[in-house]
Amino acid sequence: MPTIINGEEWFTETPHELLAAAENAQAKYEALEGRVEQAKKDAIEKALDALGRYKFEMFGYWASKWVSLNQLSDKKDPNPFRELVKLARVVELDE
Numbered sequence: 546m547p548t549i550i551n552g553e554e555w556f557t558e559t560p561h562e563l564l565a566a567a568e569n570a571q572a573k574y575e576a577l578e579g580r581v582e583q584a585k586k587d588a589i590e591k592a593l594d595a596l597g598r599y600k601f602e603m604f605g606y607w608a609s610k611w612v613s614l615n616q617l618s619d620k621k622d623p624n625p626f627r628e629l630v631k632l633a634r635v636v637e638l639d640e
Contacts, residue, residue: 578619585614589625596629 549555558566592607608626615622624630 581614581618582620585611585618585622588614592626 595603
């Protein structure tokens with residue numbers, strides 16, 4: 546908390562208070578990163594479930610949700626839908 550001395554802001558936290566604040570911030574970061582990782586797992590599960598039920602728009606929604614979460618995460622995972630995309634590129638339609 547800043548203190549005003551002669552019209553200037555001075556921060557008067559003790560080293561102990563600063564360390565406690567840093568540890569609290571680290572704990573919050575780790576909790577948030579864990580929530581993002583869980584949301585990525587859920588998005589994969591929901592995307593594949595939607596694809597298996599011929600719900601192609603919902604597959605796209607959850608696949609794109611996974612991509613967005615992966616961009617937010619510090620841990621960048623390879624796209625789990627890459628093989629499906631490769632397969633879709635080689636499938637030829639019979640006409």
